[in-house]
Amino acid sequence: MSTGPLVKTKPAEKADEFAPQEGLFSERNLRRASPYLFTLFLFVVWELGCLAFDVAEYVLPRPTQFFEILLTRAPDLWGHSVQTLYTTVLGFALGVVTGVIIGIAVGSSKLVYAAAYPLLVGFNSIPKVAIVPILVIWFGIGTVPAVITSLVISLFPVVANVATGLATTQAELEDILRALGASKWDTLVHVGLPSSLPYFFASLKISISLAFVGTVVSETIAANTGIGSMMIVASSNFDVPLVFAGLVILAVMGVALYAVFAVLEQRMTFWAQTRPDEMG
């Protein structure tokens, strides 16, 4: 497969097929557990460091302090989390749909590609925070500007990748269809779109993370609910553990959504992955 700007190249997991498959502490299991163990390790170092140097709570709270907040203020935090998640997913979904449509339009015509691509790059280089005040003027504060911000911010990677995927479709693959007298539409459906799927799914992983950024940025500027606005309020009250609790929630949601799309990508584009062993 050809490579593109934002596309994954997953190195083959060489050791896998030869590694002995011994019990619980096999190399494979250890590697699977390693991210969790490492995260735990960092929190422990953090906790011990704060205790050892007697760091004040309002400077840097200990993990146990903000995890406690997570539990005690769970109902309140839950509401904000749901709001942020909802806004992010909605903005992201709209961004992906719009992005695919624009991407197909841009990628399937050389002329449109040449005309629109520089504009898109320029548009993308505008820091999206800068549009929030404008959105506030148009839509007031609350969910709408947050959804739009996350839409706009998650749009570009999808457009860029879908367009690139289509524009770089192997001519030989297209010729198979063209030689059968297939219409442009048939060729798009049977070759262009499927062969762009790896690009598309790679962009989803990037976009979902960006959508989060968009939502939270907008919430910190123009909203009364959501994790972003909660963190602003908490920090103005010097409730630093609560701010950190917000960060933890954002990190967990971000990783979880990323993981969903990583798994989806694996499922949908197995044929384009490097494969150390035969797929079952």
Added chain:
Amino acid sequence: MDAEAQSNSHLIDIDDVSLRYGVGEGSTLALAGTSFQVSEGEFISLVGPSGCGKSTIVKLVSGLMPVTGGRLTVDGQPVTGPLSIVGIAFQNPVMLPWLSTLDNVLLPLKIVRPHRDHFRQRKEEFRDRARALLKVVGLDGFEQKFPWQLSGGMRQRASLCRALIHEPRLLLLDEPFASLDAFTREELWGVLQDLWLEKKPTIIMITHELREAVYLSDKVYVMSARPGRILYERDVRFDRPRPLEITFDDAFVEVAQDLRQYIQLGRNETSAEAGP
């Protein structure tokens, strides 16, 4: 010559065709002054040195590219784009990597009319047809494998099946057996001959193997080095179906030797127009 009288029954008429890749400096003249005709139901082979423009002829006849000069008609009509009467096995046997071997073979039936109109209703029938074809070329058991799970020679056989599945009137086979071992290849000669005798499609086959060309074709064309044109044509008039042993007969060997001489000639010949 009764060419004049026959001219109406030619399925393919290539008349003084030239093709240049690119424009201006750095362009390549692949074909110049190429002329030959193929009648409906005829099986012809094109042989010639590597890079002389054989695959280019396939791309032109299939309508994937327009000619730079001259006239090219198929079925009496100037070729302006791809035709659905054509089935091609490309020199590079690419398959769609996201489809199983079976679905790759079925692809033409999803695209070409009238098959696509009743693809859904007759899906099982079509699948059986594809399975039968795959079995004939020795790929039974690999229907559900993906292209990257096949060897190069297996992909070549699968793409041959894809060229045949919609029973096209005109078959363009670009070195269809190039990456097969001698025995599999000879087996598939038999398969192709049987198929041709049964359905009588018009076939243009490109090959580097003279035995193959002579064994299968009614007529063999030898091309010159680039820019390619027809240097020599030789009718092959052995009775059909031809047994494989015929390839050891003196008469057969004589034809192959004759062609060999001209290919040698073609390799050395550099046409006056030959440029970069």
